[in-house]
Amino acid sequence: MKSRAAVAFAAGQPLQVVEIDVEPPRAGEVLVRITHTGVCHTDAFTLSGEDPEGLFPVVLGHEGAGVVVEVGEGVTSLQPGDHVIPLYTAECRECKFCLSGKTNLCQKVRATQGRGLMPDGTSRLSYQGRMLHHYMGTSTFSEYTVVPEISLAKIHPEAPHEKVCLLGCGVTTGIGAVHNTAKVKPGDTVAVFGLGGIGLAVIQGARQARAGRVIGIDTNPGKFELARQMGATDVVNPRDHARPIQDVIVEMTDGGVDFSFECIGNVDVMRSALECCHKGWGESVIIGVAGAGQEIRTRPFQLVTGRVWRGSAFGGVKGRTQLPGMVEQAMRGEIELDPFVTHTLPLERINEAFELMHAGESIRTVIHFD
């Protein structure tokens, strides 16, 4: 079938909105009509050419919501008409990782997903006879996309897609990192580096956890007002200080924070985020994605003296099991999504979403296909 899609033909070039061909779903696969998709910084990261797993040409997008159109052979958990959120972190419920009870990082389809292919090693997407790569197993920048059954969360049929699409990545990642990875407790002091979609979701999670002080840090002061509205008790611009930002935070907090979150993808900031943690127990969670060849550094003494470095993918959330409940939390107003949607655009104007992000003007632009 034909589908409108924004295709990334090469790194560093704007997307091109064209009509692509989408093959029917094969065994274990599902054809989904995407109604809305957010644009996450990770899409821009991969488009930039910095992603070691970046492949072109590709249909990017991994923060969507849609409706099942057709199911392939053997699919039992979904049927046409079901409302879904595609998952870039699958949940097969039978691999070693799923059964461990220790991680959300299902590995069942991860290898082929990383090669831009469906689990059988082929693509369902093409343009003028040339194969297009899938992206993160989701490719939500296409009106029609094919996704493994185990990479779809079935959600409430009345959920507003134009908002809950953000639970496909950004909001779930930030809130989940607070509850599942850091396990923030009432009264804890938290520092959040980077106040984009992820950082603001961390702030919302910290407020849910009834954290004490929540310090938002960003080099763009335009992000501060929303951060305060969402629960930051303090905001700091590193550019206002001559000293390293970790020294500023340590002084503000009588020795350091209980938890810090890096929501940028900058390895120097990752170091600051670790080093602003309290001696003896402070924990830093890396959420930001850093480019090819980048490495983190600190003095081992920082860890010897009790600070902990962790990482978090998709907020540690098991998508098929936990995401439907988070969608219902959003429908009840227990997760606030409205403040994240700063812009809405049709697919044809998707490149403007990337421009707004790079200009620091948006939190999330939601793309609609109708």
Ligand SMILES: NC(=O)c1ccc[n+]([C@@H]2O[C@H](COP(=O)([O-])OP(=O)(O)OC[C@H]3O[C@@H](n4cnc5c(N)ncnc54)[C@H](O)[C@@H]3O)[C@@H](O)[C@H]2O)c1
């Ligand atoms: N681990 C995961 O599961 C996961 C999920 C989603 C996104 N991410 C990653 O999280 C990061 C944030 O994503 P986003 O969509 O919120 O991006 P964003 O562009 O919306 O926000 C990034 C923020 O960081 C700020 N910033 C940039 N450099 C800074 C610096 N040196 N010091 C302080 N602030 C600085 C920017 O002003 C901006 O407000 C990206 O690296 C993205 O790839 C990871």
Ligand SMILES: N[C@@H](CCC(=O)N[C@@H](CSCO)C(=O)NCC(=O)O)C(=O)O
């Ligand atoms: N492909 C990159 C890593 C990209 C990455 O870390 N992705 C995050 C999700 S970012 C969503 O906005 C993730 O979930 N990682 C776990 C995984 O991909 O299995 C690289 O190669 O460095």
Ligand SMILES: [Zn+2]
């Ligand atoms: Zn994302």
Ligand SMILES: [Zn+2]
């Ligand atoms: Zn699994």
